[in-house]
Amino acid sequence: MVVSGLGFITSIGNSRSEVLTSLCQSRHGFASCDLAESKELPVKVIGPVREFDVSSTNSNAWVWPQEYDFDRQFVRGLPPHGLYAASALVQALREAGLSADDLIDGQTGMYCASGGSPMLLRHHLNRMAENQWQRGHPLGVVSSISGSLNFNLAAHFGIRGSTCGFVSACTSGSHALGFAFDEIALGRQRCMLVVAGEDINLESVLPFQCMNALSSNPDPATASRPFAVGRDGFVATGGGVALILENEEHARARGVQAQARMVAWSQASDGYHVAHPHPQGIGLRSAMERTMANGRVDRAEIDYVNAHATSTPTGDLAESLALREVFTAHKVNPLVSSTKALTGHALSLAGAMEAAFCVLALREGIVPGQPLASPIDPACSHLNIPHTTLAAGNPRVVLNNNSGFGGSNVCHLFAAS
Amino acid sequence: MPESWHLADASVAFMPGPLFFFEKSPDQIRLELSGFPAPAIDAALRFRGERHLADLDDAVTAAVGLYIPKGSPFPHNAISAQTRLREDLGMDSLTLTEMMFKFDELLGVPIETREAAHLQTVGQLHEFLRAKLGNSEDLKGFTE
Numbered sequence: 001m002v003v004s005g006l007g008f009i010t011s012i013g014n015s016r017s018e019v020l021t022s023l024c025q026s027r028h029g030f031a032s033c034d035l036a037e038s039k040e041l042p043v044k045v046i047g048p049v050r051e052f053d054v055s056s057t058n059s060n061a062w063v064w065p066q067e068y069d070f071d072r073q074f075v076r077g078l079p080p081h082g083l084y085a086a087s088a089l090v091q092a093l094r095e096a097g098l099s100a101d102d103l104i105d106g107q108t109g110m111y112c113a114s115g116g117s118p119m120l121l122r123h124h125l126n127r128m129a130e131n132q133w134q135r136g137h138p139l140g141v142v143s144s145i146s147g148s149l150n151f152n153l154a155a156h157f158g159i160r161g162s163t164c165g166f167v168s169a170c171t172s173g174s175h176a177l178g179f180a181f182d183e184i185a186l187g188r189q190r191c192m193l194v195v196a197g198e199d200i201n202l203e204s205v206l207p208f209q210c211m212n213a214l215s216s217n218p219d220p221a222t223a224s225r226p227f228a229v230g231r232d233g234f235v236a237t238g239g240g241v242a243l244i245l246e247n248e249e250h251a252r253a254r255g256v257q258a259q260a261r262m263v264a265w266s267q268a269s270d271g272y273h274v275a276h277p278h279p280q281g282i283g284l285r286s287a288m289e290r291t292m293a294n295g296r297v298d299r300a301e302i303d304y305v306n307a308h309a310t311s312t313p314t315g316d317l318a319e320s321l322a323l324r325e326v327f328t329a330h331k332v333n334p335l336v337s338s339t340k341a342l343t344g345h346a347l348s349l350a351g352a353m354e355a356a357f358c359v360l361a362l363r364e365g366i367v368p369g370q371p372l373a374s375p376i377d378p379a380c381s382h383l384n385i386p387h388t389t390l391a392a393g394n395p396r397v398v399l400n401n402n403s404g405f406g407g408s409n410v411c412h413l414f415a416a417s
Numbered sequence: 418m419p420e421s422w423h424l425a426d427a428s429v430a431f432m433p434g435p436l437f438f439f440e441k442s443p444d445q446i447r448l449e450l451s452g453f454p455a456p457a458i459d460a461a462l463r464f465r466g467e468r469h470l471a472d473l474d475d476a477v478t479a480a481v482g483l484y485i486p487k488g489s490p491f492p493h494n495a496i497s498a499q500t501r502l503r504e505d506l507g508m509d510s511l512t513l514t515e516m517m518f519k520f521d522e523l524l525g526v527p528i529e530t531r532e533a534a535h536l537q538t539v540g541q542l543h544e545f546l547r548a549k550l551g552n553s554e555d556l557k558g559f560t561e
């Protein structure tokens with residue numbers, strides 16, 4: 001199974017080359033943010049998406065780069081992140097050398113991940129309430145509920161194979177990629193488009209403040225500090241990412257260059273709490289072990305782990321303990337970093353985005369570094385975290401970790417092609 | 418200069434609500450017609466200021482242009498009262514419903530989907546919306 005195309009609309013860049021530059025330079029994408037014109041709100045930093053303006057509830061007013069030729073009939077049904085995701089998919093399809101005709105053969109499917117658009121859902125429901133629930137926008141449902149991405153993109157791109165949307169909070173993107181892998185492995189599809197997206201606006205960010213999950217650090221340079229002392233929550237981001245996954249024979253027959261191989265994936269759950277991970281990360285530990293077993297890879301072969309770590313006190317600790325049991329306890333010491341130190345936490349998009357970073361790392365021979373704003377938490381000191389990106393790290397086998405609400409944990413295993 | 422972003426409450430910024438058209442400020446009308454062709458916005462603002470029904474017709478005709486599906490061979494500048502919404506402009510039922518909801522919001526008059534289902538031409542649309550406004554008790558002194 002190979003990844004043949006990638007597309008990025010993220011806080012650290014809106015193209016493969018921009019993202020690669022940011023990763024190589026360990027350049028974060030954070031900015032100060034004024035939320036709802038309220039100085040009372042403790043959240044001061046976000047990871048914005050640049051060059052797009054999807055802040056209005058009126059899609060006719062949206063602005064996006066001209067290179068993406070989307071017509072009004074397509075855009076009218078999209079959530080804001082749908083524009084990010086569609087743009088990323090255009091990039092990925094171009095890189096994979098897939099044309100519009102290639103997508104409609106019934107052998108190409110699309111799995112998507114997003115949390116829907118709370119902004120548009122709120123807007124459309126408010127409008128209905130103002131009309132005494134008698135009238136509302138005919139596209140209110142399809143533009144706002146959590147399947148919006150797959151509804152719109154599958155229709156627009158003419159997908160006649162398997163389509164589905166995954167809703168598992170922060171593991172949504174990872175689940176979409178994992179089940180896309182299975183779809184090909186089981187012989188149901190030859191090619192799967194995996195597309196994830198998330199809004200970055202008031203409604204997508206501030207509810208997490210109610211859970212005390214967001215950092216109140218006002219400094220964009222230090223607010224996101226996974227595994228570090230003083231971490232106080234994550235920095236929210238959004239965007240869109242796409243990966244093209246193909247049967248290796250199919251890719252070879254098309255003459256396309258593989259970016260990396262996807263070897264295996266697996267998942268396991270904590271069975272513990274709706275919002276907090278198990279304190280020892282038992283589900284993530286199990287997910288990592290199962291993934292390596294599925295891929296018939298020994299833990300000593302893992303060169304790099306892209307950690308889920310979001311910069312929350314409990315989440316990062318749980319993952320570090322899981323990594324200790326899986327690696328350190330066996331005297332194995334892979335490089336570990338959380339690219340959320342540069343991007344922030346992209347929620348439903350995170351797993352797919354970071355899988356794409358893993359593919360990029362394998363293809364370009366880098367190990368993403370994690371600049372540290374403060375010393376590593378002593379409880380995480382066993383982790384082998386590079387403070388700067390290793391330009392000649394040349395990883396051969398990479399593990400991507402991802403955890404979410406309800407104790408969901410998903411891992412992917414990638415190898416250099 | 419440090420980068421700074423402003424995340425506004427979009428639902429508050431864009432609240433046409435049940436406001437009748439003539440109660441809206443020019444800025445509110447411009448906001449609601451963001452993305453529409455400039456002639457639609459200009460005509461709508463003229464209608465708000467001078468209440469000539471011909472300006473309403475012009476605004477509606479220009480606004481209809483936004484809803485023509487991409488790829489339709491019908492030239493936008495050829496839309497007339499005789500132009501058929503479905504056969505000539507290629508609008509489907511979802512687009513027609515979307516367009517009528519926009520007029521509902523913009524003019525601040527309730528338009529049920531079933532009321533507009535019989536409309537065939539742009540001219541009938543003009544008459545329908547004029548009648549909708551004409552049914553409002555707040556109207557005074559419209560001119561042609």
